[in-house]
Amino acid sequence: METLNELQRMAENMTIYMSINGYTKRTFAKVTGISQNTMQAITSGKIKNEKKLSRYINVVTEKLQLEPDYFKQSREEISKAPIKYQDEEKLHTGNEKFNALSLMLKIGEIHYEWE
Structure with missing residues (x-):
């Protein structure tokens, strides 16, 4: 079992994942079935x-259909992971502008890495 520090780092990675994928705390809570509080x-x-x-x-990794150790990765690995756009059933469509900006930033990162 992970230590409290490891678990808190995983929770921080979850926050990065939420941000990169355009979730608000409210939509992320609904998708995962965990209360917003x-x-x-x-x-x-x-x-x-x-x-x-x-x-x-x-619970979060299961609901998002991620690998069980997904949030154990480094912040850099979480940040480099492909954006996972969710379908309408997962309540992710309220952030179209954020999604478009995130995608443009991701494309920019890929472009500059290749040069």
Whole structure:
């Protein structure tokens, strides 16, 4: 089992994932089935119980159909991962402008990496 510090780093990676993929805390909470208040506590590091935090991270990875160890990756790996646009069933369509900007930034990163 991970230590509290490792779990909190995973929660920080979850925040990066949310931002890159255009989720708000509200939409991310709805997609994962975790309350918005709990999601706020997870991403702000307020949950100190290792078992609870681990369980919430597992719920998120399962709901998003990610690998179980997805949030264990480094921040750089999370940031480089492809943007995962969600369908309408997953309540992700309210951020079209943010999604377009995120995609343009990602394309820019790829372009400059290749030069």
